[in-house]
Amino acid sequence: MALQIENIEKSRISDVDFGNLKFGEIFTDHMFECDFENGAWQTPKIRPYQSLTFDPSAKVFHYGQAVFEGMKAYKDTNNDVWLFRPDQNQKRINISAERLDMPAFPKEYFLEGLNTLLKMDSEWVQKGDDFALYIRPFIIATEHCVSAATSNRYKFMIICSPVQSYFTGEVRVVFADEYSRAANGGVGFAKAAGNYAASFYPTRLASEQGYQQVLWTDAANHEFLEEAGTMNVFFRVNDTLLTAPTSDRILDGVTRKSVIQVAKDEGINVEVRNVRVSEIVEAARKGELLEMFGAGTAVVISPILGFSHQNETFELPKIENSYASIIKKRITDIQRNKAEDKFGWRVKVQ
Ligand SMILES: Cc1ncc(COP(=O)(O)O)c(C=O)c1O
Numbered sequence: 026m027a028l029q030i031e032n033i034e035k036s037r038i039s040d041v042d043f044g045n046l047k048f049g050e051i052f053t054d055h056m057f058e059c060d061f062e063n064g065a066w067q068t069p070k071i072r073p074y075q076s077l078t079f080d081p082s083a084k085v086f087h088y089g090q091a092v093f094e095g096m097k098a099y100k101d102t103n104n105d106v107w108l109f110r111p112d113q114n115q116k117r118i119n120i121s122a123e124r125l126d127m128p129a130f131p132k133e134y135f136l137e138g139l140n141t142l143l144k145m146d147s148e149w150v151q152k153g154d155d156f157a158l159y160i161r162p163f164i165i166a167t168e169h170c171v172s173a174a175t176s177n178r179y180k181f182m183i184i185c186s187p188v189q190s191y192f193t194g195e196v197r198v199v200f201a202d203e204y205s206r207a208a209n210g211g212v213g214f215a216k217a218a219g220n221y222a223a224s225f226y227p228t229r230l231a232s233e234q235g236y237q238q239v240l241w242t243d244a245a246n247h248e249f250l251e252e253a254g255t256m257n258v259f260f261r262v263n264d265t266l267l268t269a270p271t272s273d274r275i276l277d278g279v280t281r282k283s284v285i286q287v288a289k290d291e292g293i294n295v296e297v298r299n300v301r302v303s304e305i306v307e308a309a310r311k312g313e314l315l316e317m318f319g320a321g322t323a324v325v326i327s328p329i330l331g332f333s334h335q336n337e338t339f340e341l342p343k344i345e346n347s348y349a350s351i352i353k354k355r356i357t358d359i360q361r362n363k364a365e366d367k368f369g370w371r372v373k374v375q
Contacts, residue, residue, distance in 0.1 A: 026137050031072040036148070043151050046189045048323075049159060053146040053185045057138045060167070061128050061179040069138050071145065074184065080169040084176040090166035091218035092121035095255075095322045096279075098143055098158040098185075098374065100150040101362040106143055106158075106374040109360045111136060113279045118162055120277075121215035126175040127164055135162065139183055143374045149187050154361065159188045159323075196319065196327050198240040198253060199231040200302055200334040205244035206274075207251075213274035224254060236333060238319070242302060243274065250300045256319030256327060257281035261348050262308045263315065265294045280320040280356070286368060287355045293348060302334065309339040317341060318349040325360075326353040 033054045041051055052074050059069035085091050094114045099107050115136055119129040139160065143150070150158040162183045166176030204227035207213020212220060224239065231239050238253045251269050252258055257278040260267045266288050271277040288295050308314040309332075317329035328349045331340040358364035359371060 026133055027068050028138065028141060029068055029070040029072075030141075030145075031070070032145075033073040038148055041187065043156065043187065043189075046187060048188055049161075049186050051186055053149040053158070053187070055142055055145050056185075057142045057183040059130070059134060059138070059181045061181070064177075066128070066131060066134065066181070069134050069181075071138070071142055077180075079167065082169045082171050084166035084168050084170065087171050088166070088173060089217070089219040089222070090125050090127060090176055091163065092118060092125055092127065093161060093163035093216050093218060094118045094121075095216075096160045096162075097188075097322055097360070098150050098160060099361045100147075100152045100156070102152065104147075104152070105362065106147050106150050107360065107362050108139075108143075108372045108374065110279050110283070110370045111139065111372055113282075114162065117216065117277065117279075118164065121217060122164055124212055124215040125217055127166070127179055130164065130181045134181075140374055142183055142185065146185060147374070149185065151187060154357075155190050157188055157190070159186045160184075161186065194237070196237045196329050197235070197331040197333070198238045198317075198329055199234065199236045200247075200250065200332060201227065201239050201242045202247045202335060203227075204239070205247075206239075206241040208244040208274065210273060214271065214276060216276060221255075228254060234333070238329075240329075240332065248302060250302055250305060251275050252278075253319050253329075255323055256321035258329070259284065259316075259318050259320060259348075260300055260305055260308075260314065261316035262305075263313050265296055266348060267296050267298065267300045269300055270297050278321060280322060280325060283356055283368075283370065284320045284326070284352055287352050288348065290367075291351060291355070306334055306337075306339070309341070312342070314339075315342060315344055316347050316349055325357055 055071050056074045060067045096114045164181045167180050168176035168178040240253050241251045243249045319327040326349050359366050
């Protein structure tokens with residue numbers, strides 16, 4: 026793959042207080058960039074991280090034709106840098122792009138471009154369980170024209186941000202019964218920027234009541250539990266782990282599919298099926314709802330301590346050896362090259 030590289034003159038890394046990082050505020054020295062023009066992706070470039078200039082009429086500003094990904098790199102004790110299932114993110118950005126009528130980004134550009142970028146900025150991946158490098162690939166519509174029609178120019182980029190382990194604090198959720206995140210035939214399965222914009226207002230209303238996230242339900246009847254802000258969700262009823270099947274309303278999470286595989290490997294009974302609000306409320310009343318947790322790249326696994334449903338509140342029991350903790354350790358040990366990777370998920374940057 027032809028790749029143009031422009032190196033920074035002087036790294037900014039010595040200015041960074043790695044013990045005090047806020048999620049997604051600081052970016053590494055370089056960025057990867059590729060433009061789609063005249064019906065083709067042009068020669069990709071890596072150049073110093075910097076601001077971009079766009080005409081105010083660029084389509085992304087008006088019609089939200091934008092998709093993105095989120096993934097992480099980790100550094101082990103030998104200073105090797107590892108990615109977790111990058112092929113999944115590479116495929117998913119093109120699934121998202123297709124739904125928003127954007128051109129697919131070539132696989133080798135994505136994977137080789139990312140590998141080169143991470144080699145160049147590897148100092149920014151700090152060692153230790155507390156650190157990771159958050160990677161944000163995205164595609165935006167850049168044609169200068171406000172007609173409401175698909176763009177004929179796009180920009181693909183990868184930017185990277187050093188992060189500390191994302192301590193979410195306590196997470197309690199509201200089961201959605203008014204607003205919806207996604208509808209049948211819509212864009213819920215895509216990582217489309219607009220999905221997130223649409224979730225912020227209901228999430229703010231939830232947070233004003235002391236709940237950090239909305240647990241979205243199906244838009245038709247608010248009858249089935251689907252996913253949370255940036256996490257797929259799992260429910261442990263007695264010794265069975267339940268999660269919703271993916272659909273056109275739900276993002277096919279990389280962590281979700283990894284949790285399902287690891288849980289099965291641990292001998293846990295996993296049921297992938299529609300999960301009714303009523304069955305979870307009933308299980309909570311009977312004391313049979315032992316755990317709820319979210320699964321996503323940012324947090325890996327985030328226990329959910331309680332929920333609210335139609336103004337009734339429920340707290341989950343505190344339990345030892347939770348499925349959440351067992352599964353989280355298995356996955357993070359694979360991600361950080363601390364355990365055997367029997368599934369072949371880890372990819373070395375080299
Ligand atoms: C809506 C939504 N659901 C689920 C997830 C979890 O997906 P993954 O495990 O691939 O990060 C994310 C985060 O990417 C998300 O934004």
